[in-house]
Structure formats: structure tokens, C-alpha cells
Amino acid sequence: MAKNDVKVLGAWPSPFVMRPRIALNIKSVNYEFLEETFGSKSELLLQSNPVHKKIPVLIHGDKPICESMIIVEYIDKVWTSGPSILPSDPYDRAIQRFWAAYVDEKWFAAMRGLRIAQGEERRGEEGFSGSSY
Ligand SMILES: N[C@@H](CCC(=O)N[C@@H](CS)C(=O)NCC(=O)O)C(=O)O
Structure with missing residues (x-):
């Protein structure tokens, strides 16, 4: 191709x-x-x-x-000439879909929340060290 x-x-x-x-x-x-x-x-x-x-x-x-x-x-x-990626067995495929959806809904969302919280914490520390106290 x-x-x-x-x-x-x-x-x-x-x-x-x-x-x-x-x-x-x-x-x-x-x-x-x-x-x-x-x-x-x-x-x-x-x-x-x-x-x-x-x-x-x-x-x-x-x-x-x-x-x-x-x-x-x-x-x-x-592209069937390469190795297959996703399971062909219906049960295995259901399990794969379950974990892909779990990663999308829970894990990525948790990582995003963590990044935002870390950013807020960093901004807070910078604000504190930059204060007149
Ligand atoms: N469910 C989508 C999620 C894709 C996604 O969230 N992409 C982000 C980049 S990591 C994006 O394009 N964000 C820009 C926006 O939300 O406007 C997928 O699996 O492709």
C-alpha cells in the first residue's frame, strides 16, 4: 500500500x-x-x-x-496479510471491548483529572512562594 x-x-x-x-x-x-x-x-x-x-x-x-x-x-x-490484532472468538472479543471501554471511561478520565490537579497544585505552590510571606 x-x-x-x-x-x-x-x-x-x-x-x-x-x-x-x-x-x-x-x-x-x-x-x-x-x-x-x-x-x-x-x-x-x-x-x-x-x-x-x-x-x-x-x-x-x-x-x-x-x-x-x-x-x-x-x-x-x-490489512489481513499481517498478524491479527483483535480476538475472533466472540467471548474474547466481548472482554476486549469491555476493557477498551473501561480504559476510555475510567483510566483516561482519571489521568486527565490527575494532570489537572497537579497543574493546580503547581500553580498554588508558585503562588505561595511568590507571595510576600
Ligand atoms: N473517543 C475518542 C477520543 C479521542 C480524543 O479524546 N482525542 C483528543 C486528543 S487525546 C482530542 O482530539 N481532543 C481535542 C478536543 O477535545 O477538542 C477516540 O477514542 O478516538
Whole structure:
């Protein structure tokens, strides 16, 4: 598959963006990585994911696919020559979906809360040390 046929819209530190990148690497698919800048959204992102306006987006040919786990499923189904990523057994697949949803809903949310709290704590310390006391 030519590199230009597959593009990932993303930003390197995003764990959601890691999912399709890891999946493409497992399948040995070349792709172009189009880096989005935090705080602004490119025209291509707005066109490709008009509902959520979020990264990652996989663009295969001219078709955009959104939502990291849906993208991983798509990659697994389309590039069958590489090793399979997701379980084919229905029970194993249900367990995989359960933990993916758990990570999205609980773990990422907890990490975000921790980062915000650390930022507030740091700002508080800076404010205290900068005071006249
Ligand atoms: N459920 C989405 C979550 C994607 C997501 O939250 N992406 C973040 C980057 S880590 C984003 O684009 N944030 C920008 C915004 O919320 O406007 C997925 O799994 O792809």
C-alpha cells in the first residue's frame, strides 16, 4: 500500500492516537502522519471528523474513519496479510471491548483529572512562594 493512501491525523503524545499507529505498525502498513497542533484544528480534521472534531482520524484513500478503537478494528479487517490484532472468538472479543471501554471511561478520565490537579497544585505552590510571606 502506497504511503500516501493512508494518513493518520494525530498528535504524538495522545494515547488515543497511539492505538491506530501501533495497529498500522503491527500490520507493516506505511502511512503519512499529519501532526495536528494542540489548541487549533486543521481544516482537514474538521472536514474528516465533523461530529467530534477529535484526533485520531485515519484517512484511507479518500475515506475518513474516526474513533481510535473503530480505526483499530478497521485496520485489522482491511490489512489481513499481517498478524491479527483483535480476538475472533466472540467471548474474547466481548472482554476486549469491555476493557477498551473501561480504559476510555475510567483510566483516561482519571489521568486527565490527575494532570489537572497537579497543574493546580503547581500553580498554588508558585503562588505561595511568590507571595510576600
Ligand atoms: N473517543 C475518542 C477520543 C479521542 C480524543 O479524546 N482525542 C483528543 C486528543 S487525546 C482530542 O482530539 N481532543 C481535542 C478536543 O477535545 O477538542 C477516540 O477514542 O478516538
